[in-house]
Amino acid sequence: MSKITAAITAVGGYVPEDVLTNKMLEEMVDTTDEWITTRTGIKERRILKDPKKGTSYLAIQAAKELIRKANLDPKEIDLVIMGTATPDMPVASTGVHVATQIGATNAFSYDLQAACSSFLYGMSTAAAYIESGRYKKVMVIGADKMSSIIDYTDRTTCIIFGDGAGAVLMEPNTEGLGLQDEILRSDSIGRDSLNIEAGGSLIPPTEETVAKKLHFVRQDGKTVFKFAVSNMAGVSEQIMKRNNLTNEDVDWLVAHQANKRIIDATANRMHLHDENKVLMNIERYGNTTSATLPLLLSDYEKKFKKGDNLIFASFGGGFTWGAAYLKWAYNS
Ligand code: UT7
Numbered sequence: 001m002s003k004i005t006a007a008i009t010a011v012g013g014y015v016p017e018d019v020l021t022n023k024m025l026e027e028m029v030d031t032t033d034e035w036i037t038t039r040t041g042i043k044e045r046r047i048l049k050d051p052k053k054g055t056s057y058l059a060i061q062a063a064k065e066l067i068r069k070a071n072l073d074p075k076e077i078d079l080v081i082m083g084t085a086t087p088d089m090p091v092a093s094t095g096v097h098v099a100t101q102i103g104a105t106n107a108f109s110y111d112l113q114a115a116c117s118s119f120l121y122g123m124s125t126a127a128a129y130i131e132s133g134r135y136k137k138v139m140v141i142g143a144d145k146m147s148s149i150i151d152y153t154d155r156t157t158c159i160i161f162g163d164g165a166g167a168v169l170m171e172p173n174t175e176g177l178g179l180q181d182e183i184l185r186s187d188s189i190g191r192d193s194l195n196i197e198a199g200g201s202l203i204p205p206t207e208e209t210v211a212k213k214l215h216f217v218r219q220d221g222k223t224v225f226k227f228a229v230s231n232m233a234g235v236s237e238q239i240m241k242r243n244n245l246t247n248e249d250v251d252w253l254v255a256h257q258a259n260k261r262i263i264d265a266t267a268n269r270m271h272l273h274d275e276n277k278v279l280m281n282i283e284r285y286g287n288t289t290s291a292t293l294p295l296l297l298s299d300y301e302k303k304f305k306k307g308d309n310l311i312f313a314s315f316g317g318g319f320t321w322g323a324a325y326l327k328w329a330y331n332s
Contacts, residue, residue: 006127006138007178007329010169012066013298014058015046015285020162029155036159041260045162045286047147054088058165059098059143062294066139066167067102074103077169078135081126082111083118083142083290085317086149090199098141107139115194116256116316118142118290119166120184120324123312126170127179133172141167142290149196151216160258161217162286166294177307177329181243183235183322190227190319194219219317228262228315233269235323236313240270243325247271251308251328252300256315257282257292266313289316304328 021044022033036042048058059082067074080102082095095109114121119142126138143165152158170178198214199205209215232255240250253272255263260282267278279296288295293312304310308328315321 002174004131004133004172004174005176005178006130006170007173008168008297008326009171009329010066010070010072011167011294011297011301012062012064012069013164013166013295014061014065015164015295016048016058018047018049020045020047022159025159028152029158031155031159040160041282042159042286043283046164048145048163054094054148055084055086055143055145056088056094056097056101058145058163059094059141059167060101062143062165062167063098063102063139063141066169070169072169075106077104077107077137077139079126079129079138080104080107080109081122081138081140082109083114083122083140084111084144085113085115085118085289086144086146087111095141104139114316114320115318116258116289116292117314117320117322119293120312120314120322121320123168123170123179123324124182124184130170130172136172138170139167140170140294141165142292142294144289144291146287146289149215149217151213154216156221157217157219160287162288164285164288164291164295166291166298168294168297173329177327180325180327181239182324183239185231185235185322186318186320188318190224190317193223194317225259225262227319228258229265231319231321232256232262232313232315233266235321236266236311237269239311239323239325245309245325247273249309250311251277252304252310253278253313254293254296254310255279255313257285257296258287258315262315270311302332304332306331
């Protein structure tokens with residue numbers, strides 16, 4: 001009997017309509033379009049303005065798009081893994097609400113929080129379930145309403161992040177397609193460099209924590225940048241070597257969209273000189289945290305051919321990071 005691998009068989013994506021441009025940010029904080037563009041590659045981001053809608057709304061839209069495109073009966077879904085750093089609420093899993101709302105009534109669901117690596121870690125978990133034969137249809141979602149945790153008076157963070165969601169369906173494959181290999185890592189050396197200090201069990205929210213704005217994202221950009229470049233590029237190079245892949249063999253780099261300079265550094269380490277192979281949507285969406293990787297898949301799906309070699313790479317708060325090698329399983 002041939003080995004079972006876990007392949008991506010459908011994708012969906014969603015970004016909200018409202019656009020926050022660099023020009024608009026110039027009116028809000030002491031920054032310029034030129035600074036943001038040259039330092040990050042970002043031109044604009046999407047913002048979910050409706051205060052009554054949380055991350056689940058974004059995730060539901062992405063999942064519904066997938067279901068519609070794949071003509072999938074949601075009752076067949078076994079599991080929904082919801083990657084997010086911005087759950088609707090700290091308790092009451094966001095994934096459970098998403099699964100119910102999309103009609104995945106025979107599935108179970110939970111949230112997976114690994115900051116910007118949530119989706120990559122989720123893909124790994126889904127693959128392990130599928131390879132073992134335990135489940136057959138696993139949806140992995142990456143979604144974040146970053147605007148809900150951003151201080152729009154802090155120019156070091158508000159220029160970076162945006163809202164969005166992406167979803168993939170993973171299913172068993174017997175042709176050798178799908179996930180081939182992965183290198184996943186974490187290190188709490190980054191715990192103080194990128195976090196939300198208050199609101200958890202360590203520092204529960206009080207009037208004082210809110211007054212001090214400790215419920216917003218805070219990052220030491222320079223430190224995060226340094227670790228992101230060395231670690232994300234490092235595992236990407238390592239996964240190529242381990243699988244005997246040359247730059248010619250790699251068809252697409254699907255890298256976390258935090259900063260164009262970090263993505264370029266990763267592509268350079270991989271000797272990927274053809275910039276068409278380096279998927280990019282940071283210019284339009286900024287850093288959508290858990291959503292960047294599945295949103296890239298959704299945006300570029302039509303370009304992928306069955307058998308193409310994709311390298312995924314991510315880096316996020318914690319720190320968490322990793323790379324994965326996946327063979328694309330279908331032609332659109
Ligand atoms: O997705 C999770 C992982 N996150 C990341 O990977 C983010 C990694 N970090 C970064 O992408 C970059 O560090 C940032 C984009 C956040 C910052 O870029 P940088 O080139 O590292 O800038 P910097 O923090 O070294 O700041 C350089 C200068 C400083 O001024 P001085 O001290 O040189 O006078 C900052 O105060 O730029 C100033 N600055 C700004 N100027 C205009 C910082 N933010 C801004 C801004 N507009 N928005």
